[in-house]
Amino acid sequence: MWDYSDKVREHFFNPRNSGPLDDANSIGDFGSIKCGDALRLMLRVNPETEVIDDARFQTFGCGSAIASSSALTEIIKGKTLDEALQVSNQDIANYLDGLPPEKMHCSVMGREALQAAVANYRGESWKDDHEEGELVCKCFAIDTVMIEDTVRANSLRTIEEVANYTKAGGGCSACHEKIEDILIAVNGRLYAKEVKPTQAPAATNGAPGKPKLTNYQRIRKIEETLEAIRPLLQRDHGDVTLVEVDGRNIYVELTGACQGCAMQAATLGGVQQKLSETLGELVQVLPVAALVRA
């Protein structure tokens, strides 16, 4: 059985705001019976203020799907539609004191239904672009679709690259066989791991090549690079802050919508790529949580 938090169990056994909402003026449906998860979110929105006066749900799904639906209605009641749209799936999961990695899709379903409901209220058409595959990496909750897309988009060849870009396979390593299968499926073959001859330690004085940056210069450079990336993240309501530099490990905090976003790993991978390029050295960009663990 799942290791559900007390909060998840409590919201499953005593769901808030369940059942039809008769005077709803906004309805968002998401999911399908085929997938075993389907959620109808019903809102009563104040037309003057766009405040959600009431929210109810009906859900066909597992315990965490029902708990996520219940949590969602509690979170968004009293918020304006614009405020509600800022709610991320991670907010739903956090409200429930976390969800097992296999069940994170339940919180995603809540967020998608919310977007559908807001679009419904505003008379906009909403197209779900969210696709989910079989869970591959249990350490970081990364699924097949995510890995396939990233491998394709970045021409990845090895498990190491997949781990750098998506985090998948970067933990316990039990999923490496599945990642190899994906690499073979996308690339048509498995590329051998590149064995790079270990470089002799760089000579200190008078050696040709780029002069070594001082710590101060290096951190300045990191800051500048992050500044350049920041507008991209802010466009998606996210942000990034430098927390610590420890040798080749650079710890950053992703905030706003980036926090807990399903694409967080890809975001970090992108930041890492950029930093490695500007610094002219291989660095590893890690979430601040890794610093706490370390």
Added chain:
Amino acid sequence: MQPIYMDNNATTACDPAVVAAMLPFFTEQFGNASSIHSFGSRVGKAIKEARVQVQSLLGAAHDSEIVFNSCGTESDATAILSALKANPKRRTVITTAVEHPAILSLCQWLEKEDCVVHRLRVDRQGRLDLDEYASLLNDRVAIVSAMWANNETGTLFPVEEMAEMAHAQGILFHTDAVQAVGKVAIDLKKTKIDMLSLSGHKLHAPKGIGVLYVRRNTRFRPLLRGGHQERGRRAGTENSASIVGLGVACELAQQYMTEENTTVKRLRDRLERGILGSVRNAFVNGDTLYRLPNTASIAFEYVEGEGILLLLNQQGIAASSGSACTSGSLEPSHVLRAMAIPYTAAHGTIRFSLSRYNTAEEVDRVIAAVSPVIAKLRQLSPYWSGDAPLAHPEEAFQPDYA
């Protein structure tokens, strides 16, 4: 409130007599059966006795046909890989679409290793088409592997007949009988079955002990090579305590065989009648005329299985779901999908699997508990309104989904 355990197809409680028989083998009987001294020979003797007890339950002609190993999965893998190794020119495996993952995952991997795998289809009741089966038998087939009883629905396959058909074409036949042993009378010496898998923990022996039956004169290649244990067919120091426990469990299973097919069957039937009588839009999955006496697979439409299990668990009732939601996959059970059970019902399928330890009082408590649980979840379901499903649920609720 006493908990009620109705998940015996997942695993069973060890019989107290089994535990009692095992205990000395953790303490004074710690010897290695291979040793020449008396510490070893006493253990060796106990293993020999257990082998005869297993032989007797299976109706095997010789006790040397019993190979102890670690579990049903090991037995399944050993049987299929052995057949392929021993018949290198035959690269085809025939199995069924509703096997346990121990078989299906292995077969999926074998396809990557350039084997051809045929998965026999089943009908709405989970039955095989023997004409389709016959049409696939040829000299490229290394082995047929078909389960004796399905773990989810209890549906029985005519494995004795299928073994005859395979043999007539010179093809090895293996059956995964982990759910059948102890519930179905088996007399292997009268069949053409070449190999059979058994798992201890399904019949009140401990976990971590399994058996592969290998008929004498079957070409065999071991999975594990090393020591001479099990006549070189399964190397590794014997799990003597568990082997002794399994022996006792097999003897008990033989004693209780009638009870399983009368008392336990009546309890199962009472449970099914009671639930179907009190819950609408529910039905039994599987071949109700030809199935295990202990298994009830009941589909509850328009609700999802995990919710049912959590609410039953709250009342101390343990069952399992046919939904693969428990494994993190969004697809419902491959068995129910192979049977073309609609998604609306497959996701809400619950398996109750009984044992000789269940009582009529427990059955009545479960019947009383199920109806309110289903009603509660249907109230939450967007496919349900009031006390009936929506007239056209798929039309009324058509969410957007990529």
